[in-house]
Amino acid sequence: MNTDRVIIFDTTLRDGEQCPGASMNLKEKLEVARQLARLNVDVMEAGFPISSPGDWESVNLIAKEVEGPTIVGLARAIEKDIEAAGTAIAPAKKKRIHTFIATSPIHMEKKLKKSPKEVLKMAVKSVKFAKTFTDDVEWSAEDAGRSEIDFLVEIVTAVIEAGATTVNIPDTVGYQMPNAYGKIFAELKARVPNINSCVLSTHCHNDLGLAVANSLSAVQNGARQIECTINGIGERAGNCSLEEAVMSLKVRSDIFGLKTGIVTEEIYRSSRLISRITGFAVQPNKAIVGANAFAHESGIHQDGVLKHASTYEIMKPEQVGVSKTNLVLGKHSGKHALKLRIEDLGYNLNDEELLKTFEKFKILADKKKEIFDEDIVTLLEEESRFAEVYSLTYLQVTAGNRTIPTSTVQIKTENGEVRFAATGDGPVDATYNAIDGIAKLKVEVSDYSIKAITRGQDAIGEVSLIATIDGKKYPGRGASTDIIEASANAYINSINRYCSAIKHKEDIEKTLKGI
Ligand code: KIV
Numbered sequence: 001m002n003t004d005r006v007i008i009f010d011t012t013l014r015d016g017e018q019c020p021g022a023s024m025n026l027k028e029k030l031e032v033a034r035q036l037a038r039l040n041v042d043v044m045e046a047g048f049p050i051s052s053p054g055d056w057e058s059v060n061l062i063a064k065e066v067e068g069p070t071i072v073g074l075a076r077a078i079e080k081d082i083e084a085a086g087t088a089i090a091p092a093k094k095k096r097i098h099t100f101i102a103t104s105p106i107h108m109e110k111k112l113k114k115s116p117k118e119v120l121k122m123a124v125k126s127v128k129f130a131k132t133f134t135d136d137v138e139w140s141a142e143d144a145g146r147s148e149i150d151f152l153v154e155i156v157t158a159v160i161e162a163g164a165t166t167v168n169i170p171d172t173v174g175y176q177m178p179n180a181y182g183k184i185f186a187e188l189k190a191r192v193p194n195i196n197s198c199v200l201s202t203h204c205h206n207d208l209g210l211a212v213a214n215s216l217s218a219v220q221n222g223a224r225q226i227e228c229t230i231n232g233i234g235e236r237a238g239n240c241s242l243e244e245a246v247m248s249l250k251v252r253s254d255i256f257g258l259k260t261g262i263v264t265e266e267i268y269r270s271s272r273l274i275s276r277i278t279g280f281a282v283q284p285n286k287a288i289v290g291a292n293a294f295a296h297e298s299g300i301h302q303d304g305v306l307k308h309a310s311t312y313e314i315m316k317p318e319q320v321g322v323s324k325t326n327l328v329l330g331k332h333s334g335k336h337a338l339k340l341r342i343e344d345l346g347y348n349l350n351d352e353e354l355l356k357t358f359e360k361f362k363i364l365a366d367k368k369k370e371i372f373d374e375d376i377v378t379l380l381e382e383e384s385r386f387a388e389v390y391s392l393t394y395l396q397v398t399a400g401n402r403t404i405p406t407s408t409v410q411i412k413t414e415n416g417e418v419r420f421a422a423t424g425d426g427p428v429d430a431t432y433n434a435i436d437g438i439a440k441l442k443v444e445v446s447d448y449s450i451k452a453i454t455r456g457q458d459a460i461g462e463v464s465l466i467a468t469i470d471g472k473k474y475p476g477r478g479a480s481t482d483i484i485e486a487s488a489n490a491y492i493n494s495i496n497r498y499c500s501a502i503k504h505k506e507d508i509e510k511t512l513k514g515i
Protein backbone atom coordinates (compact mmCIF):
# COMPACT_ATOMS: atom_id res chain seq x y z
CA MET A 1 0.00 0.00 0.00
CA ASN A 2 1.64 3.19 -1.15
CA THR A 3 -0.34 6.19 -0.08
CA ASP A 4 0.91 9.63 0.81
CA ARG A 5 -0.08 9.08 4.45
CA VAL A 6 2.45 7.71 6.94
CA ILE A 7 0.92 5.90 9.91
CA ILE A 8 2.48 6.91 13.22
CA PHE A 9 2.68 3.93 15.58
CA ASP A 10 3.72 5.07 19.02
CA THR A 11 5.40 2.51 21.27
CA THR A 12 6.34 4.77 24.20
CA LEU A 13 4.20 2.66 26.51
CA ARG A 14 5.78 -0.61 25.37
CA ASP A 15 9.29 -0.36 23.88
CA GLY A 16 9.80 3.01 25.60
CA GLU A 17 8.67 1.74 28.97
CA GLN A 18 10.96 -1.28 28.54
CA CYS A 19 14.10 0.80 29.14
CA PRO A 20 15.68 0.63 32.61
CA GLY A 21 14.16 3.10 35.07
CA ALA A 22 11.31 4.20 32.78
CA SER A 23 8.57 2.08 34.27
CA MET A 24 5.26 3.85 34.84
CA ASN A 25 2.36 3.06 37.11
CA LEU A 26 -1.20 2.50 35.92
CA LYS A 27 -2.31 6.09 36.40
CA GLU A 28 0.74 7.45 34.61
CA LYS A 29 0.24 5.08 31.68
CA LEU A 30 -3.34 6.26 31.30
CA GLU A 31 -2.21 9.88 31.41
CA VAL A 32 0.38 9.19 28.69
CA ALA A 33 -2.18 7.31 26.59
CA ARG A 34 -4.59 10.25 26.80
CA GLN A 35 -1.86 12.65 25.72
CA LEU A 36 -0.90 10.35 22.80
CA ALA A 37 -4.54 10.47 21.72
CA ARG A 38 -4.41 14.29 21.81
CA LEU A 39 -1.22 14.13 19.75
CA ASN A 40 -3.36 12.06 17.37
CA VAL A 41 -1.05 9.08 16.89
CA ASP A 42 -2.71 6.56 14.60
CA VAL A 43 -1.69 3.51 16.58
CA MET A 44 -0.65 3.17 20.22
CA GLU A 45 1.17 0.10 21.49
CA ALA A 46 -0.12 0.09 25.05
CA GLY A 47 1.97 -2.78 26.44
CA PHE A 48 2.95 -6.43 26.43
CA PRO A 49 -0.02 -8.01 28.26
CA ILE A 50 1.54 -11.41 29.00
CA SER A 51 4.57 -9.84 30.68
CA SER A 52 2.76 -9.16 33.99
CA PRO A 53 -0.77 -8.85 35.40
CA GLY A 54 -0.05 -5.10 35.73
CA ASP A 55 0.73 -4.83 32.02
CA TRP A 56 -2.42 -6.71 31.07
CA GLU A 57 -4.44 -4.41 33.33
CA SER A 58 -2.96 -1.21 31.88
CA VAL A 59 -3.50 -2.32 28.26
CA ASN A 60 -7.07 -3.27 29.16
CA LEU A 61 -7.72 0.04 30.92
CA ILE A 62 -6.34 2.03 27.99
CA ALA A 63 -8.46 -0.07 25.60
CA LYS A 64 -11.53 0.83 27.68
CA GLU A 65 -10.78 4.50 28.28
CA VAL A 66 -8.85 5.93 25.33
CA GLU A 67 -10.62 6.68 22.09
CA GLY A 68 -9.10 7.62 18.73
CA PRO A 69 -5.96 5.59 18.08
CA THR A 70 -5.87 1.85 17.42
CA ILE A 71 -4.82 0.12 20.65
CA VAL A 72 -2.18 -2.59 20.33
CA GLY A 73 -1.08 -5.44 22.56
CA LEU A 74 2.24 -7.16 21.86
CA ALA A 75 2.62 -10.95 21.83
CA ARG A 76 5.32 -13.48 21.05
CA ALA A 77 4.39 -16.24 18.60
CA ILE A 78 2.92 -18.20 21.49
CA GLU A 79 -0.77 -18.92 22.03
CA LYS A 80 -0.91 -17.74 25.66
CA ASP A 81 0.73 -14.42 24.68
CA ILE A 82 -1.72 -13.87 21.85
CA GLU A 83 -4.65 -14.77 24.08
CA ALA A 84 -3.49 -12.30 26.74
CA ALA A 85 -3.07 -9.56 24.11
CA GLY A 86 -6.43 -10.39 22.53
CA THR A 87 -8.35 -10.24 25.81
CA ALA A 88 -6.54 -7.09 26.99
CA ILE A 89 -7.36 -5.06 23.86
CA ALA A 90 -10.90 -6.47 23.55
CA PRO A 91 -12.76 -3.34 24.80
CA ALA A 92 -11.07 -1.00 22.28
CA LYS A 93 -13.06 0.33 19.31
CA LYS A 94 -10.00 -0.14 17.08
CA LYS A 95 -7.67 -2.92 18.16
CA ARG A 96 -4.59 -4.71 16.89
CA ILE A 97 -2.48 -7.68 17.95
CA HIS A 98 1.22 -7.31 17.22
CA THR A 99 2.96 -10.65 17.15
CA PHE A 100 6.65 -11.22 16.51
CA ILE A 101 9.31 -13.86 16.10
CA ALA A 102 13.03 -13.54 15.39
CA THR A 103 14.22 -14.24 11.85
CA SER A 104 17.99 -13.60 11.94
CA PRO A 105 20.33 -16.62 11.87
CA ILE A 106 21.84 -15.68 15.23
CA HIS A 107 18.46 -15.29 16.99
CA MET A 108 16.94 -18.42 15.43
CA GLU A 109 19.94 -20.59 16.23
CA LYS A 110 21.12 -19.25 19.60
CA LYS A 111 17.94 -17.86 21.17
CA LEU A 112 15.02 -19.79 19.73
CA LYS A 113 17.00 -22.94 18.86
CA LYS A 114 14.72 -23.41 15.87
CA SER A 115 15.27 -23.91 12.16
CA PRO A 116 14.02 -21.29 9.67
CA LYS A 117 11.33 -23.79 8.61
CA GLU A 118 10.04 -24.08 12.20
CA VAL A 119 10.11 -20.31 12.62
CA LEU A 120 8.10 -19.84 9.44
CA LYS A 121 5.52 -22.34 10.66
CA MET A 122 5.23 -20.62 14.05
CA ALA A 123 4.89 -17.20 12.40
CA VAL A 124 2.03 -18.34 10.17
CA LYS A 125 0.29 -20.10 13.05
CA SER A 126 0.59 -17.03 15.30
CA VAL A 127 -0.92 -14.72 12.69
CA LYS A 128 -3.81 -17.11 12.07
CA PHE A 129 -4.49 -17.40 15.81
CA ALA A 130 -4.28 -13.62 16.29
CA LYS A 131 -6.86 -13.24 13.51
CA THR A 132 -9.40 -15.03 15.73
CA PHE A 133 -9.28 -11.97 18.07
CA THR A 134 -9.10 -9.12 15.53
CA ASP A 135 -8.76 -8.56 11.80
CA ASP A 136 -6.00 -6.06 12.37
CA VAL A 137 -2.84 -8.15 12.88
CA GLU A 138 0.72 -6.89 12.71
CA TRP A 139 3.60 -9.30 12.33
CA SER A 140 7.24 -8.40 13.09
CA ALA A 141 10.45 -10.10 12.02
CA GLU A 142 12.55 -9.47 15.10
CA ASP A 143 16.17 -8.62 14.18
CA ALA A 144 15.13 -8.24 10.53
CA GLY A 145 18.08 -5.87 10.16
CA ARG A 146 20.41 -8.86 10.45
CA SER A 147 18.19 -11.39 8.68
CA GLU A 148 18.82 -12.97 5.28
CA ILE A 149 16.81 -11.26 2.59
CA ASP A 150 15.74 -14.51 0.87
CA PHE A 151 14.29 -15.80 4.14
CA LEU A 152 12.58 -12.45 4.80
CA VAL A 153 10.95 -12.59 1.35
CA GLU A 154 9.69 -16.12 2.04
CA ILE A 155 8.36 -15.50 5.55
CA VAL A 156 6.79 -12.11 4.73
CA THR A 157 4.94 -13.70 1.79
CA ALA A 158 3.67 -16.45 4.11
CA VAL A 159 2.46 -14.18 6.94
CA ILE A 160 0.62 -11.90 4.52
CA GLU A 161 -1.00 -14.99 3.05
CA ALA A 162 -2.00 -15.95 6.62
CA GLY A 163 -3.68 -12.57 7.11
CA ALA A 164 -1.12 -10.08 8.47
CA THR A 165 -2.30 -6.59 7.58
CA THR A 166 0.91 -4.84 8.70
CA VAL A 167 4.41 -6.26 8.32
CA ASN A 168 7.13 -4.71 10.43
CA ILE A 169 10.85 -4.98 9.62
CA PRO A 170 12.69 -3.98 12.81
CA ASP A 171 16.32 -3.08 13.11
CA THR A 172 16.18 -4.51 16.62
CA VAL A 173 19.82 -3.95 17.52
CA GLY A 174 20.34 -0.63 15.70
CA TYR A 175 22.93 -2.14 13.37
CA GLN A 176 21.74 -0.89 9.99
CA MET A 177 22.86 2.02 7.82
CA PRO A 178 20.22 4.11 6.02
CA ASN A 179 20.98 2.92 2.48
CA ALA A 180 21.23 -0.77 3.35
CA TYR A 181 18.12 -0.67 5.55
CA GLY A 182 16.14 1.13 2.82
CA LYS A 183 17.25 -1.55 0.36
CA ILE A 184 15.55 -4.26 2.46
CA PHE A 185 12.23 -2.47 1.97
CA ALA A 186 12.88 -1.95 -1.75
CA GLU A 187 13.64 -5.68 -2.16
CA LEU A 188 10.54 -6.73 -0.25
CA LYS A 189 8.47 -4.40 -2.41
CA ALA A 190 9.97 -5.91 -5.54
CA ARG A 191 10.05 -9.58 -4.57
CA VAL A 192 7.08 -10.31 -2.25
CA PRO A 193 4.17 -11.01 -4.61
CA ASN A 194 1.37 -10.04 -2.16
CA ILE A 195 3.22 -7.10 -0.55
CA ASN A 196 0.55 -4.60 -1.60
CA SER A 197 -2.02 -6.25 0.65
CA CYS A 198 -0.19 -5.04 3.76
CA VAL A 199 1.30 -1.88 5.21
CA LEU A 200 5.08 -2.09 5.52
CA SER A 201 6.39 -0.76 8.80
CA THR A 202 9.75 0.42 10.12
CA HIS A 203 10.96 0.02 13.73
CA CYS A 204 14.48 1.26 14.43
CA HIS A 205 16.70 1.31 17.49
CA ASN A 206 19.28 4.00 18.00
CA ASP A 207 22.46 2.13 18.92
CA LEU A 208 24.45 3.97 16.25
CA GLY A 209 22.39 7.15 16.45
CA LEU A 210 20.67 6.33 13.12
CA ALA A 211 17.16 5.33 14.18
CA VAL A 212 15.47 8.38 12.63
CA ALA A 213 17.65 8.35 9.49
CA ASN A 214 16.98 4.64 8.99
CA SER A 215 13.22 5.07 9.50
CA LEU A 216 13.12 7.87 6.92
CA SER A 217 15.10 5.75 4.47
CA ALA A 218 12.56 2.93 4.94
CA VAL A 219 9.77 5.40 4.20
CA GLN A 220 11.52 6.49 1.01
CA ASN A 221 11.57 2.84 0.00
CA GLY A 222 7.93 2.06 0.63
CA ALA A 223 7.31 1.86 4.41
CA ARG A 224 4.09 3.61 5.39
CA GLN A 225 4.20 3.09 9.14
CA ILE A 226 6.87 4.41 11.49
CA GLU A 227 7.19 2.89 14.95
CA CYS A 228 8.61 5.44 17.33
CA THR A 229 8.58 6.85 20.87
CA ILE A 230 8.31 10.27 22.45
CA ASN A 231 11.79 11.69 23.16
CA GLY A 232 13.17 8.52 21.50
CA ILE A 233 13.10 6.61 24.80
CA GLY A 234 13.48 2.85 24.63
CA GLU A 235 15.75 -0.17 25.05
CA ARG A 236 19.48 0.72 25.30
CA ALA A 237 20.07 3.84 23.17
CA GLY A 238 16.35 4.14 22.52
CA ASN A 239 13.99 4.05 19.54
CA CYS A 240 13.27 6.34 16.62
CA SER A 241 12.09 9.63 18.09
CA LEU A 242 8.51 10.46 17.12
CA GLU A 243 9.04 14.20 17.13
CA GLU A 244 12.13 14.03 14.92
CA ALA A 245 10.61 11.65 12.37
CA VAL A 246 7.33 13.57 12.18
CA MET A 247 8.95 16.98 11.87
CA SER A 248 11.40 15.69 9.25
CA LEU A 249 8.47 14.54 7.12
CA LYS A 250 6.71 17.87 7.66
CA VAL A 251 9.64 20.25 7.22
CA ARG A 252 11.01 18.35 4.20
CA SER A 253 7.70 17.56 2.54
CA ASP A 254 9.42 18.79 -0.62
CA ILE A 255 11.51 15.60 -0.50
CA PHE A 256 9.08 13.09 0.98
CA GLY A 257 5.73 14.35 -0.33
CA LEU A 258 4.08 12.56 2.61
CA LYS A 259 1.77 13.49 5.48
CA THR A 260 1.12 12.28 9.02
CA GLY A 261 -1.95 12.93 11.14
CA ILE A 262 0.07 14.22 14.10
CA VAL A 263 -1.13 17.40 15.79
CA THR A 264 2.40 18.77 15.95
CA GLU A 265 1.40 21.52 18.41
CA GLU A 266 1.03 18.75 21.03
CA ILE A 267 4.64 17.55 20.60
CA TYR A 268 6.29 19.70 23.26
CA ARG A 269 3.66 18.91 25.84
CA SER A 270 3.99 15.18 25.12
CA SER A 271 7.75 15.42 25.50
CA ARG A 272 7.47 17.24 28.84
CA LEU A 273 4.97 14.70 30.12
CA ILE A 274 7.20 11.72 29.26
CA SER A 275 10.22 13.42 30.73
CA ARG A 276 8.34 14.20 33.97
CA ILE A 277 6.84 10.74 34.34
CA THR A 278 9.95 8.72 33.49
CA GLY A 279 12.33 11.10 35.23
CA PHE A 280 14.53 11.13 32.09
CA ALA A 281 15.58 14.69 31.45
CA VAL A 282 15.67 15.80 27.82
CA GLN A 283 19.17 16.85 26.78
CA PRO A 284 19.25 20.62 26.05
CA ASN A 285 20.45 20.15 22.46
CA LYS A 286 17.87 17.46 21.63
CA ALA A 287 16.28 18.17 18.25
CA ILE A 288 12.74 19.61 18.31
CA VAL A 289 12.09 19.44 22.09
CA GLY A 290 15.42 20.31 23.77
CA ALA A 291 15.59 23.55 25.75
CA ASN A 292 18.01 24.98 23.17
CA ALA A 293 16.22 23.72 20.08
CA PHE A 294 14.95 27.21 19.32
CA ALA A 295 17.45 29.31 21.28
CA HIS A 296 19.73 31.57 19.31
CA GLU A 297 22.82 32.49 21.25
CA SER A 298 25.21 34.13 18.82
CA GLY A 299 24.69 37.79 17.98
CA ILE A 300 24.68 37.13 14.24
CA HIS A 301 21.95 34.52 14.59
CA GLN A 302 19.87 36.68 16.95
CA ASP A 303 20.11 39.59 14.56
CA GLY A 304 19.07 37.37 11.65
CA VAL A 305 16.12 35.84 13.50
CA LEU A 306 14.89 39.27 14.58
CA LYS A 307 15.00 40.48 10.97
CA HIS A 308 13.37 37.37 9.59
CA ALA A 309 12.78 34.19 11.64
CA SER A 310 13.44 31.81 8.76
CA THR A 311 17.03 33.03 8.39
CA TYR A 312 17.98 30.56 11.12
CA GLU A 313 14.74 28.73 11.93
CA ILE A 314 13.58 25.90 9.67
CA MET A 315 10.35 25.52 11.64
CA LYS A 316 8.42 27.75 14.00
CA PRO A 317 8.59 26.86 17.72
CA GLU A 318 4.79 27.27 17.86
CA GLN A 319 4.45 24.43 15.32
CA VAL A 320 5.68 21.97 17.92
CA GLY A 321 3.90 23.65 20.81
CA VAL A 322 6.79 25.71 22.18
CA SER A 323 5.26 29.05 23.03
CA LYS A 324 7.22 32.14 22.06
CA THR A 325 4.92 34.59 23.76
CA ASN A 326 6.48 37.47 25.65
CA LEU A 327 3.58 37.86 28.03
CA VAL A 328 5.07 37.56 31.49
CA LEU A 329 2.86 37.16 34.55
CA GLY A 330 3.70 38.33 38.05
CA LYS A 331 2.28 38.66 41.53
CA HIS A 332 -0.27 41.25 40.46
CA SER A 333 -1.71 39.03 37.76
CA GLY A 334 -5.19 37.78 38.49
CA LYS A 335 -6.90 34.45 38.06
CA HIS A 336 -8.37 35.48 34.72
CA ALA A 337 -4.96 36.31 33.22
CA LEU A 338 -3.61 32.99 34.48
CA LYS A 339 -6.60 31.15 33.02
CA LEU A 340 -6.06 32.72 29.58
CA ARG A 341 -2.36 31.87 29.68
CA ILE A 342 -3.10 28.27 30.71
CA GLU A 343 -5.60 27.92 27.85
CA ASP A 344 -3.04 29.36 25.42
CA LEU A 345 -0.62 26.70 26.59
CA GLY A 346 -3.17 24.08 25.59
CA TYR A 347 -4.42 22.98 29.03
CA ASN A 348 -8.06 22.80 30.06
CA LEU A 349 -8.66 23.04 33.78
CA ASN A 350 -11.91 22.82 35.64
CA ASP A 351 -12.73 25.49 38.26
CA GLU A 352 -11.30 23.49 41.14
CA GLU A 353 -8.04 22.73 39.30
CA LEU A 354 -7.73 26.35 38.26
CA LEU A 355 -8.17 27.51 41.84
CA LYS A 356 -5.50 25.11 43.10
CA THR A 357 -3.09 26.17 40.36
CA PHE A 358 -3.81 29.83 41.11
CA GLU A 359 -2.95 29.31 44.79
CA LYS A 360 0.37 27.73 43.80
CA PHE A 361 0.94 30.50 41.26
CA LYS A 362 0.55 33.14 44.00
CA ILE A 363 3.08 31.34 46.23
CA LEU A 364 5.53 31.15 43.33
CA ALA A 365 4.94 34.79 42.39
CA ASP A 366 5.97 35.78 45.91
CA LYS A 367 9.32 34.05 45.38
CA LYS A 368 9.84 34.89 41.74
CA LYS A 369 9.30 38.29 40.13
CA GLU A 370 8.44 37.16 36.62
CA ILE A 371 6.48 34.02 35.84
CA PHE A 372 7.22 32.64 32.39
CA ASP A 373 5.32 29.99 30.44
CA GLU A 374 7.79 27.32 31.56
CA ASP A 375 7.00 28.17 35.21
CA ILE A 376 3.30 27.73 34.56
CA VAL A 377 3.85 24.41 32.75
CA THR A 378 5.90 23.23 35.75
CA LEU A 379 3.07 24.18 38.14
CA LEU A 380 0.54 22.36 35.98
CA GLU A 381 2.69 19.27 35.78
CA GLU A 382 3.24 19.25 39.54
CA GLU A 383 -0.52 19.47 39.94
CA SER A 384 -1.20 16.37 37.83
CA ARG A 385 1.05 14.09 39.94
CA PHE A 386 -0.29 10.78 41.16
CA ALA A 387 -1.55 10.36 44.74
CA GLU A 388 1.14 11.28 47.20
CA VAL A 389 1.74 9.25 50.33
CA TYR A 390 4.33 11.74 51.55
CA SER A 391 4.60 15.47 50.91
CA LEU A 392 7.05 18.02 52.21
CA THR A 393 5.53 20.68 54.45
CA TYR A 394 8.59 22.22 56.09
CA LEU A 395 12.33 22.34 55.39
CA GLN A 396 15.10 24.13 57.23
CA VAL A 397 18.73 23.66 56.34
CA THR A 398 21.93 25.02 57.82
CA ALA A 399 25.10 24.65 55.82
CA GLY A 400 28.36 26.43 55.24
CA ASN A 401 32.07 25.78 54.91
CA ARG A 402 32.58 25.52 58.70
CA THR A 403 29.39 23.88 59.93
CA ILE A 404 28.08 20.37 59.86
CA PRO A 405 25.22 20.44 57.37
CA THR A 406 21.97 19.86 59.24
CA SER A 407 18.47 19.55 57.86
CA THR A 408 15.09 19.51 59.57
CA VAL A 409 12.21 18.27 57.47
CA GLN A 410 8.54 17.92 58.21
CA ILE A 411 6.53 15.55 56.09
CA LYS A 412 2.81 15.03 55.81
CA THR A 413 2.11 11.31 55.96
CA GLU A 414 -1.07 9.26 56.08
CA ASN A 415 -0.73 9.37 59.90
CA GLY A 416 -0.24 13.11 60.25
CA GLU A 417 2.81 15.38 60.16
CA VAL A 418 6.21 14.05 61.25
CA ARG A 419 9.35 16.08 61.85
CA PHE A 420 12.92 14.76 61.83
CA ALA A 421 16.41 16.28 61.81
CA ALA A 422 19.66 14.79 60.54
CA THR A 423 23.18 15.73 59.51
CA GLY A 424 24.96 14.75 56.33
CA ASP A 425 27.89 15.32 53.98
CA GLY A 426 26.15 18.32 52.48
CA PRO A 427 22.73 20.01 52.70
CA VAL A 428 21.14 17.61 50.21
CA ASP A 429 22.60 14.55 51.94
CA ALA A 430 21.42 15.86 55.34
CA THR A 431 17.93 16.40 53.92
CA TYR A 432 17.84 12.89 52.44
CA ASN A 433 18.98 11.42 55.77
CA ALA A 434 16.19 13.30 57.54
CA ILE A 435 13.59 12.01 55.05
CA ASP A 436 14.94 8.46 55.49
CA GLY A 437 14.40 8.88 59.23
CA ILE A 438 10.69 9.46 58.58
CA ALA A 439 10.05 7.04 55.71
CA LYS A 440 12.19 4.31 57.36
CA LEU A 441 13.45 3.14 54.00
CA LYS A 442 16.90 2.39 52.62
CA VAL A 443 17.18 4.57 49.54
CA GLU A 444 20.19 4.80 47.25
CA VAL A 445 20.36 7.73 44.88
CA SER A 446 22.04 7.66 41.47
CA ASP A 447 21.88 9.86 38.37
CA TYR A 448 21.19 13.02 40.39
CA SER A 449 21.05 16.02 38.08
CA ILE A 450 19.88 19.57 38.40
CA LYS A 451 18.98 22.09 35.75
CA ALA A 452 17.30 25.46 35.48
CA ILE A 453 14.02 24.99 33.62
CA THR A 454 12.99 28.61 33.55
CA ARG A 455 14.76 31.88 32.95
CA GLY A 456 16.50 34.39 35.21
CA GLN A 457 18.49 34.30 38.43
CA ASP A 458 15.39 33.25 40.34
CA ALA A 459 14.72 30.43 37.85
CA ILE A 460 12.97 27.25 38.93
CA GLY A 461 15.51 24.47 39.38
CA GLU A 462 14.49 20.96 38.48
CA VAL A 463 16.13 17.95 40.10
CA SER A 464 15.95 14.50 38.50
CA LEU A 465 17.27 11.38 40.13
CA ILE A 466 16.94 7.63 40.19
CA ALA A 467 16.35 6.06 43.61
CA THR A 468 16.94 2.37 44.23
CA ILE A 469 14.58 1.01 46.88
CA ASP A 470 14.27 -2.72 47.63
CA GLY A 471 16.42 -3.45 44.57
CA LYS A 472 14.15 -1.59 42.13
CA LYS A 473 14.74 1.76 40.46
CA TYR A 474 12.27 4.62 40.80
CA PRO A 475 12.74 7.95 39.01
CA GLY A 476 12.07 11.09 40.99
CA ARG A 477 11.66 14.67 39.97
CA GLY A 478 11.10 17.87 41.89
CA ALA A 479 11.03 21.54 41.06
CA SER A 480 11.40 24.68 43.15
CA THR A 481 13.14 28.04 43.16
CA ASP A 482 15.16 26.56 46.06
CA ILE A 483 17.40 23.71 44.87
CA ILE A 484 17.48 21.93 48.26
CA GLU A 485 13.68 21.93 48.29
CA ALA A 486 13.69 20.69 44.65
CA SER A 487 16.11 17.92 45.73
CA ALA A 488 13.84 16.96 48.65
CA ASN A 489 10.78 16.92 46.37
CA ALA A 490 12.54 14.69 43.83
CA TYR A 491 13.54 12.26 46.60
CA ILE A 492 10.02 12.20 48.03
CA ASN A 493 8.62 11.79 44.52
CA SER A 494 10.61 8.59 44.01
CA ILE A 495 9.54 7.30 47.45
CA ASN A 496 5.90 8.00 46.48
CA ARG A 497 6.42 6.01 43.27
CA TYR A 498 7.77 3.14 45.35
CA CYS A 499 4.74 3.29 47.68
CA SER A 500 2.37 3.42 44.74
CA ALA A 501 4.11 0.41 43.09
CA ILE A 502 3.85 -1.57 46.34
CA LYS A 503 0.18 -0.69 46.72
CA HIS A 504 -0.49 -1.57 43.08
CA LYS A 505 1.23 -4.94 43.54
CA GLU A 506 -0.86 -5.64 46.64
CA ASP A 507 -4.06 -4.68 44.76
CA ILE A 508 -3.21 -7.05 41.91
CA GLU A 509 -2.42 -9.87 44.32
CA LYS A 510 -5.76 -9.28 46.06
CA THR A 511 -7.57 -9.30 42.68
CA LEU A 512 -5.85 -12.52 41.69
CA LYS A 513 -6.87 -14.10 44.99
CA GLY A 514 -10.41 -12.90 44.37
CA ILE A 515 -10.56 -10.81 47.56
O1 KIV B 1 12.96 -4.09 18.45
C1 KIV B 1 12.17 -4.99 18.16
O2 KIV B 1 12.43 -5.90 17.36
C2 KIV B 1 10.87 -5.00 18.83
C3 KIV B 1 9.86 -5.97 18.32
C4 KIV B 1 9.11 -6.61 19.41
C5 KIV B 1 8.98 -5.29 17.32
O3 KIV B 1 10.63 -4.19 19.69
Ligand code: ZN
Pocket residue numbers: 015170172203205235
Ligand atom coordinates in the same frame (compact mmCIF):
# COMPACT_ATOMS: atom_id res chain seq x y z
ZN1 ZN C 1 12.07 -2.50 19.58
